[in-house]
Amino acid sequence: MSTAGGTPTDRSEHLPTQTKILFGLGMYADALFGIARMLFLMIFYTDLYRLGSVWVSAAIMVGTLWDAITDPIMGLISDKTRTRLGRRRPYILFAAFGYPLAFILLWTAPQGMPVISTFAYIALVNVLFTTMLTIAGTPYGALTAELTMDYHERTSLYTYRQALFHIGAVTGSFMVLLVGWFGGGIQGHRKSAALFALVACAGWLAAFFSVREREEFQKRASTVNVRLMLEVFRNRGFVVILITHVIMWAGVLMSNAMLSYVVRYWYGDMKMLSYGYTTWMISSVLSLPLWRMYGNYVDKKYAFSTSLVAIAVVNALSFVMIAPGHPYLLLVWAVLVGAFNAGGPVYAGSMIADAIDSDELVTGMRREGVYSGVFTFSMKLANAIGMMLVGVGLKLVGYVPGGVVQSPEVVRMMRLVYVLPAITSFAAALYVLRYPLVRARMAEIRQALDSRVAASIEPSAQPD
Numbered sequence: 001m002s003t004a005g006g007t008p009t010d011r012s013e014h015l016p017t018q019t020k021i022l023f024g025l026g027m028y029a030d031a032l033f034g035i036a037r038m039l040f041l042m043i044f045y046t047d048l049y050r051l052g053s054v055w056v057s058a059a060i061m062v063g064t065l066w067d068a069i070t071d072p073i074m075g076l077i078s079d080k081t082r083t084r085l086g087r088r089r090p091y092i093l094f095a096a097f098g099y100p101l102a103f104i105l106l107w108t109a110p111q112g113m114p115v116i117s118t119f120a121y122i123a124l125v126n127v128l129f130t131t132m133l134t135i136a137g138t139p140y141g142a143l144t145a146e147l148t149m150d151y152h153e154r155t156s157l158y159t160y161r162q163a164l165f166h167i168g169a170v171t172g173s174f175m176v177l178l179v180g181w182f183g184g185g186i187q188g189h190r191k192s193a194a195l196f197a198l199v200a201c202a203g204w205l206a207a208f209f210s211v212r213e214r215e216e217f218q219k220r221a222s223t224v225n226v227r228l229m230l231e232v233f234r235n236r237g238f239v240v241i242l243i244t245h246v247i248m249w250a251g252v253l254m255s256n257a258m259l260s261y262v263v264r265y266w267y268g269d270m271k272m273l274s275y276g277y278t279t280w281m282i283s284s285v286l287s288l289p290l291w292r293m294y295g296n297y298v299d300k301k302y303a304f305s306t307s308l309v310a311i312a313v314v315n316a317l318s319f320v321m322i323a324p325g326h327p328y329l330l331l332v333w334a335v336l337v338g339a340f341n342a343g344g345p346v347y348a349g350s351m352i353a354d355a356i357d358s359d360e361l362v363t364g365m366r367r368e369g370v371y372s373g374v375f376t377f378s379m380k381l382a383n384a385i386g387m388m389l390v391g392v393g394l395k396l397v398g399y400v401p402g403g404v405v406q407s408p409e410v411v412r413m414m415r416l417v418y419v420l421p422a423i424t425s426f427a428a429a430l431y432v433l434r435y436p437l438v439r440a441r442m443a444e445i446r447q448a449l450d451s452r453v454a455a456s457i458e459p460s461a462q463p464d
Contacts, residue, residue, distance in 0.1 A: 013150035019210055020157055023147070024164035026092065026140050026207030029200035030133075031168030033103050036175045036196060037129075038253075039273065040189070041106060042390070043260045045122065046401040048186055049109065053399055055119050057391020063126025067134055068380035074138040075373025079366075086213030087369070088139035095136030096204035100197035102129040107193040111186070130380075136204060138376060142368035145353040146214055151442050152296065158349040159292045162342065166281040168203075172196070173277030176270045217366045232367065232374055237355035237437040241348055242378050248308060248344070248428035249382045251420035254389055255315075261394070262322070262414050265406045272327060276334045283338030291343035300347045300354075301435040307343030308429035314340055316422035319415060354437045354445075361445050 045056045074091075081087045106129055109121045144161065148154055178195065179188035233239055263273040295303045314336045321333040356371050397413035399406060437445075 013148040013153050015148055015153060015157060020160035021164070022206045022210035024161045025203040026136070027161045028164040028168035029203030030137060031165040032172045032196055032200050032203070033099070035169040035172030035277070037103075037106065038256055039173060039260050040175055043264070044107065044189055045109070045118075049111070049118060050401055051115065051118055052401055053391045053394040055115060056122065057388050059119050059122035060126055061388045062123040063130045064380050064383050066127045067130030068377045070131060070134045071138050071376040071380065072370065072373035074134045075142060075369035075371070077369070078139040078142055079369035087217070088143040088213060089208055091135050091139040092204060092208045095132050096201055096208060099132035099136050099204065100201045102132045103200070104190075104193050104197050105129070107189045138369065138373045140207065141372035141376065143211070143213065144349065145356055145368040145372065146217055146366065147211060149357070149446065151354070151439065151446070154350045154353045155292055155295050155300070155346060158346045159288050161349070162346050163285050163288050165345070166284040166342070170278050170281040171199070173274045177274055232359070232371055235355055235359050237358055237435055238352060238371060240432060240435045241351050241355065242375060244304075244428045244432040245348060245375070246378050246382050247424050247431060249379060250385070251424035253383050255421050258390055258414055261399070262411075265411050266322070266415065272330065276330050279331045279334040280338040283335045284342040287339040287342045288346065291346055294343070295347065299438045300351050301432050301438070304344055304347040304351070304432050305429045307340055307347070308425045308432065310340035311337065311344070312422045312426035312429065315425060316419065319419055322415065351435060351437065354442050357442070357445050357449065358437055361448055
């Protein structure tokens, strides 16, 4: 079990590899659920329950909006929590069981109900699911930011987290194959969801037991309130990362939600979805060490911008490379997307942790929970909007629910959405260059914080 950094004045801050892997399993569990829900839940209800796409996307959006609203509140709660287990870990332990249960319920709507009743069930269970996601994810994100104070070790920690995320995403994408192994249809989905729930529970428990929290942060008094929570928007570095992510994900989330429909009706074989995602995630994992090394030579904002520009170029090629009859092109495209996409999340998380240090220098407080909550609020708001746009877009292009054959015009319109991430990624690449916390500035901030801690030690407490 890691002490996550030792004493306040010990800044070697190295985390054992075992700790990084075990703690990263929380990210694996989150990706397992997130990818399965994103790729298959909507098509599950439109094709097997014959529910209209607008109904389904609206129900999912209700849960996602609720999730976005509760994230900053959960961050505030965890910042003010004081227990013998720490500020964050009690919530991770609770959600290790509640989160998997809610995931199972996503796939268990009673059959034969009126449309409005099915809509209500999907919406309410999505609210429950996203509440469990908030209880687990917001403290987990905050705990990640405080496990190490070292500039480069943070990048290393987020690299491991991102690698486990990609492996979880691969696992989640294989839900379509599990459904077939379990007999297909509604029951196949439910059995697959139950299996995923068991795996995710183990992942969250591993994250809980792998670390303990920093005592100096636990002992520090918390004066965080709603007014101070809003003050995080005065932190220029944090705001730049916040806006960058919203711009980037506005297109990415919409295109990912459409992926199941494009593969099913363009390729006619849902197995290609798993193969493509597997290729994508393997490429991401293999490229992570290269992105980490790249960050040793350039400031994080330039590494992040490089990743975004490359993603923009590759996504612009998607309209040519995603073509029926040429599956190898889809796999080549997936390799490129995976390789270039891997860098962004690594540097975004590390840059937010640096912004939290900058906030501590100004305010004297450690507000990882608030920052984590506000950040995930913006992400999930973009997610909710993207999901709703998918449902409305499918309706506008003439999609017919129920798994029937779609017209060529409808399928062509579905594919157009894959050009959007090229525009949003390039815009995000330009905006992230405004990030002010370069390596030299972070060294100054770290030195100032260390000096403040050293000055606060009573002379009688110092060694002879």
